[in-house]
Amino acid sequence: MTSRTLHLNAFLMGVGHHEAAWRHPRVDPARALDAAHYVELGRIAERGRLDSVFFADGLAVGPHVHRNTQAVFEPITLLTAIAAATTHVGLIATASTSYNEPYTLARAFASLDRISNGRAGWNIVTSGSDAEAANFGLDRVPAHAARYGRATEFLDVALALWDSWEPDAILQDASSGVFADPAKVHRADHVGQHFRVAGPLNVPASPQGRPVLVQAGSSESGKAFAAQYAEAVFTAQRTLAEGQAFYADLKGRLAGYGRRPEDLAVLPGIVPFIAPTTAQARALEQEFTDLISPDYALRQLSGMLGVDLTDHPLDAPLPPVPPIDAIEGNKSRYQLVRDLAEGESLTVRELIARLGGGRGHRTFAGTPVEVADEIQRWFEQGAADGFNVMPPYLPGGLEVFVETVVPILQDRGLFRREYDGTTLREHLGLRPHVNRYAVEEAERAAG
Amino acid sequence: MTSRTLHLNAFLMGVGHHEAAWRHPRVDPARALDAAHYVELGRIAERGRLDSVFFADGLAVGPHVHRNTQAVFEPITLLTAIAAATTHVGLIATASTSYNEPYTLARAFASLDRISNGRAGWNIVTSGSDAEAANFGLDRVPAHAARYGRATEFLDVALALWDSWEPDAILQDASSGVFADPAKVHRADHVGQHFRVAGPLNVPASPQGRPVLVQAGSSESGKAFAAQYAEAVFTAQRTLAEGQAFYADLKGRLAGYGRRPEDLAVLPGIVPFIAPTTAQARALEQEFTDLISPDYALRQLSGMLGVDLTDHPLDAPLPPVPPIDAIEGNKSRYQLVRDLAEGESLTVRELIARLGGGRGHRTFAGTPVEVADEIQRWFEQGAADGFNVMPPYLPGGLEVFVETVVPILQDRGLFRREYDGTTLREHLGLRPHVNRYAVEEAERAAG
Numbered sequence: 025m026t027s028r029t030l031h032l033n034a035f036l037m038g039v040g041h042h043e044a045a046w047r048h049p050r051v052d053p054a055r056a057l058d059a060a061h062y063v064e065l066g067r068i069a070e071r072g073r074l075d076s077v078f079f080a081d082g083l084a085v086g087p088h089v090h091r092n093t094q095a096v097f098e099p100i101t102l103l104t105a106i107a108a109a110t111t112h113v114g115l116i117a118t119a120s121t122s123y124n125e126p127y128t129l130a131r132a133f134a135s136l137d138r139i140s141n142g143r144a145g146w147n148i149v150t151s152g153s154d155a156e157a158a159n160f161g162l163d164r165v166p167a168h169a170a171r172y173g174r175a176t177e178f179l180d181v182a183l184a185l186w187d188s189w190e191p192d193a194i195l196q197d198a199s200s201g202v203f204a205d206p207a208k209v210h211r212a213d214h215v216g217q218h219f220r221v222a223g224p225l226n227v228p229a230s231p232q233g234r235p236v237l238v239q240a241g242s243s244e245s246g247k248a249f250a251a252q253y254a255e256a257v258f259t260a261q262r263t264l265a266e267g268q269a270f271y272a273d274l275k276g277r278l279a280g281y282g283r284r285p286e287d288l289a290v291l292p293g294i295v296p297f298i299a300p301t302t303a304q305a306r307a308l309e310q311e312f313t314d315l316i317s318p319d320y321a322l323r324q325l326s327g328m329l330g331v332d333l334t335d336h337p338l339d340a341p342l343p344p345v346p347p348i349d350a351i352e353g354n355k356s357r358y359q360l361v362r363d364l365a366e367g368e369s370l371t372v373r374e375l376i377a378r379l380g381g382g383r384g385h386r387t388f389a390g391t392p393v394e395v396a397d398e399i400q401r402w403f404e405q406g407a408a409d410g411f412n413v414m415p416p417y418l419p420g421g422l423e424v425f426v427e428t429v430v431p432i433l434q435d436r437g438l439f440r441r442e443y444d445g446t447t448l449r450e451h452l453g454l455r456p457h458v459n460r461y462a463v464e465e466a467e468r469a470a471g
Numbered sequence: 472m473t474s475r476t477l478h479l480n481a482f483l484m485g486v487g488h489h490e491a492a493w494r495h496p497r498v499d500p501a502r503a504l505d506a507a508h509y510v511e512l513g514r515i516a517e518r519g520r521l522d523s524v525f526f527a528d529g530l531a532v533g534p535h536v537h538r539n540t541q542a543v544f545e546p547i548t549l550l551t552a553i554a555a556a557t558t559h560v561g562l563i564a565t566a567s568t569s570y571n572e573p574y575t576l577a578r579a580f581a582s583l584d585r586i587s588n589g590r591a592g593w594n595i596v597t598s599g600s601d602a603e604a605a606n607f608g609l610d611r612v613p614a615h616a617a618r619y620g621r622a623t624e625f626l627d628v629a630l631a632l633w634d635s636w637e638p639d640a641i642l643q644d645a646s647s648g649v650f651a652d653p654a655k656v657h658r659a660d661h662v663g664q665h666f667r668v669a670g671p672l673n674v675p676a677s678p679q680g681r682p683v684l685v686q687a688g689s690s691e692s693g694k695a696f697a698a699q700y701a702e703a704v705f706t707a708q709r710t711l712a713e714g715q716a717f718y719a720d721l722k723g724r725l726a727g728y729g730r731r732p733e734d735l736a737v738l739p740g741i742v743p744f745i746a747p748t749t750a751q752a753r754a755l756e757q758e759f760t761d762l763i764s765p766d767y768a769l770r771q772l773s774g775m776l777g778v779d780l781t782d783h784p785l786d787a788p789l790p791p792v793p794p795i796d797a798i799e800g801n802k803s804r805y806q807l808v809r810d811l812a813e814g815e816s817l818t819v820r821e822l823i824a825r826l827g828g829g830r831g832h833r834t835f836a837g838t839p840v841e842v843a844d845e846i847q848r849w850f851e852q853g854a855a856d857g858f859n860v861m862p863p864y865l866p867g868g869l870e871v872f873v874e875t876v877v878p879i880l881q882d883r884g885l886f887r888r889e890y891d892g893t894t895l896r897e898h899l900g901l902r903p904h905v906n907r908y909a910v911e912e913a914e915r916a917a918g
Contacts, residue, residue, distance in 0.1 A: 046650065
């Protein structure tokens with residue numbers, strides 16, 4: 025265990041994860057619309073030696089136009105701008121397998137990966153909303169299983185395309201006029217149920233071989249998909265016991281795909297309110313809670329649970345919600361919210377307050393030492409390989425984490441003081457990527 | 472005419488437009504693979520006060536794996552990296568209407584446009600090769616007319632999406648909790664032959680309203696498309712007379728779409744070999760010609776003309792080529808090459824040398840004054856609003872243009888000494904974009 029290192033990702037969203045962040049005096053709401061804000065956040069994360077920064081994404085406004093502060097920039101372009109202003113921090117973009125083509129998306133990620141010298145990661149999503157479907161010719165979201173079927177084939181194509189160019193394919197021999205060795209540039213020739221893709225990809229491999237694969241769905245299909253492909257998983261876990269169960273479940277599935285536990289990092293989300301005293305931290309959290317607009321929160325909650333709550337009394341418990349099998353959208357979010365409400369017998373008003381910080385991710389108010397203690401506890405007790413840090417307000421909430429919590433984790437020997445690699449794959453302690461054709465050649469050569 | 476200003480775009484491609492550039496001692500071929508090279512080119516263009524930089528693109532390797540030096544980066548990501556390192560120069564990316572979805576592509580351009588504070592341009596292509604089709608589930612390239620049909624509907628959707636957010640839609644009123652005015656955020660509700668897209672786009676408008684539209688096809692369909700949509704056109708014209716004819720043709724079509732001649736800038740390509748004396752410039756061009764590899768050039772030429780020339784004798788004239796109606800790919804390139812060969816009775820070897828500099832674009836070897844004279848002549852005699860500058864080698868060929876030709880054009884009062892705006896739309900002297908819904912509101916208010 026001595027060599028095990030904590031992994032920290034900064035999940036960046038607008039001016040903060042708390043839904044009322046933009047109304048708080050610590051925040052300048054105009055920054056959500058300014059690319060320079062996100063570039064500055066990337067620099068802060070790099071100053072804290074974090075593994076990576078990450079953007080969620082959706083392919084539609086809404087459901088509520090009047091509050092949409094989040095999806096102002098497309099993540100791959102925004103992370104490319106951050107790449108140009110940083111040198112080490114990893115860059116993880118969300119993109120959909122349901123509404124992209126493998127060739128164009130694999131290429132965009134390969135391009136970001138080369139531009140950043142090997143720092144790209146892809147958070148793979150299947151896009152669970154009807155609003156997104158309506159932007160791509162569909163009446164409603166495809167069934168959960170169908171989306172994962174397409175996602176699986178999409179990944180197989182993307183992985184083949186990223187291996188198109190062996191690392192030593194490019195010769196650039198000006199005297200002979202040979203630029204690349206054609207024997208080391210491979211077609212994919214994929215023919216499947218959803219895609220036919222010839223290849224090769226027209227982007228050579230990056231210093232980390234291919235982008236790191238990240239996943240965030242905790243449904244059964246999501247966990248199976250993660251066990252097969254993901255190298256990091258973002259997850260929402262409320263308690264240590266639940267975190268331990270999820271961690272053991274996911275790690276236990278890896279062997280079935282010929283993978284080792286250390287081939288996948290489990291990163292639960294944490295929304296930290298940090299202040300010099302515990303009382304001050306709790307008071308800060310309460311300030312944000314008090315700014316929540318109930319009508320907006322009710323609409324968000326309605327979307328998560330698949331039931332209209334907009335006229336439901338705030339001080340009553342939740343009404344009956346549909347069974348999980350009726351949910352075609354985000355099943356893991358649904359389950360999390362339902363379990364929270366039922367497990368703690370919350371009224372709707374209480375539930376809204378609990379969800380305000382991070383939409384179901386764990387909120388924790390405390391001193392820097394208390395936050396570090398909590399991170400260490402989960403890390404050492406089998407619930408986490410690190411954390412998906414979700415600052416409730418930005419940039420201040422990330423700055424205070426980097427300036428006060430990270431040094432404690434460093435002093436305890438849990439977290440790096442300096443980057444010892446340059447690629448995201450290295451930061452996460454993953455094995456180097458080995459090109460599939462180089463493997464074949466080595467095997468042929470060995471006899 | 473006194474207020475008319477020349478427009479200059481730097482067309483950037485690998486280590487230069489000459490197909491043998493990477494073998495010349497002035498060039499470091501490894502730079503083609505390095506994003507920092509392109510960022511440096513962006514800075515050089517901005518130092519020269521050029522309107523914009525531009526990348527061509529294709530969605531396949533090839534046709535010849537062993538020489539593919541060009542499509543190493545996806546243009547939108549690469550231009551985002553350049554955006555982060557510059558402040559004024561316009562950023563024009565090529566992207567296909569055949570193999571993208573309008574929502575995702577409109578969003579990527581809107582994101583680049585916001586990140587760059589209003590400097591994005593889109594060179595619209597329909598992707599004319601079988602190799603590209605094979606990466607998107609097709610056996611061969613769709614028919615020319617079908618591709619333009621899809622492109623037209625694609626543009627209508629993209630334009631509607633870019634108008635989703637009126638410029639004053641965002642209120643960000645923290646005290647009332649109102650982020651945006653829902654009445655100023657509009658759905659597209661497009662239902663057409665190729666696409667159904669609900670909208671709104673989840674990126675608010677940029678400082679220039681929407682990306683500048685650029686087009687480069689000179690077929691009949693291409694010219695009709697340009698007259699309807701394009702705000703700048705890249706074109707290959709061999710002689711002043713041909714340039715004048717094309718210019719008059721295209722400008723004459725604009726009124727049919729309710730547009731003025733100054734709503735579209737015509738920018739012919741020029742591949743300038745520049746040296747202190749004419750003889751030195753010609754000798755420099757010859758050095759590059761001597762490095763052309765005939766077998767590679769023959770395969771390129773075969774692709775342009777739709778006939779296999781790989782075993783054809785170099786010192787014979789072209790064999791008969793298919794009629795233009797049989798060409799489903801790049802019709803304008805085909806016509807240019809055929810006219811060049813037939814018009815000047817060239818052997819295949821001579822044709823290859825003529826095409827080596829810029830694949831049919833006009834090559835011009837001369838002193839800085841001679842290059843400036845030629846640019847001025849076309850600009851003043853009705854053949855051009857400016858030029859698409861295609862340096863035969865990079866970065867040197869762009870540096871020498873910026874350092875020796877641009878100052879002459881500035882001294883003659885033909886070209887800006889400083890940027891007088893910040894957006895690409897302003898650089899090109901185009902009218903401000905007016906949001907369609909703002910127009911409707913103004914009309915309602917007036918009526």
